[in-house]
Amino acid sequence: MKSATPFLMFQGQANEAIEQYKQWFPDLEVVSLAYMDNSQQVAMAVLHLKGLKLLVNDSAIQHEFTFTPSTSVFIECDSEEEINRFVAQMLEGGQALMPLNHYGFSKQFAWIQDRFGMSWQLSYD
Structure with a gap:
């Protein structure tokens, strides 16, 4: 196994969430951020927060589910x-x-x- 990383999938709000989280956590580092073609939708972002690596994206497919509080x-x-x-x-x-x-x-x-x-x-x- 190469790695295990939490993955946060948004549905059109990833960029806004990243900006908000940067305000809340001044030491949040945006390691990389790529957008979908001709869009502000996040294709993939890599964030670091106090040693925690997070992958973030906007799903290109609309899903019937979102985050669960248990995670x-x-x-x-x-x-x-x-x-x-x-x-x-x-x-x-x-x-x-x-x-x-x-x-x-x-x-x-x-x-x-x-x-x-x-x-x-x-x-x-």
Whole structure:
């Protein structure tokens, strides 16, 4: 096996999602980004976030499915201010699957599905 990499398939929102994620995560690196011919649809992008490689694209085929909340990116935050900022940003157009709270397994935790349908677990110990 050469590699195993999470793959995020959007349906026309990949470019917008990448731009949003760059704002949320200033250290997000867009390693490569290619567009479909005569389009702003993402053919393939490679992102790096804190050692995590993500592949991102827009599907050329419309599907009856999208992201599921059970697959998520788990973010360990450095401070309460950071987790509060992420939660507030991700809730703009998104929804809290588990609102920011103390659930016993960390000081603060939230599970947010952003406006693109991508799920994020945010934890601060």
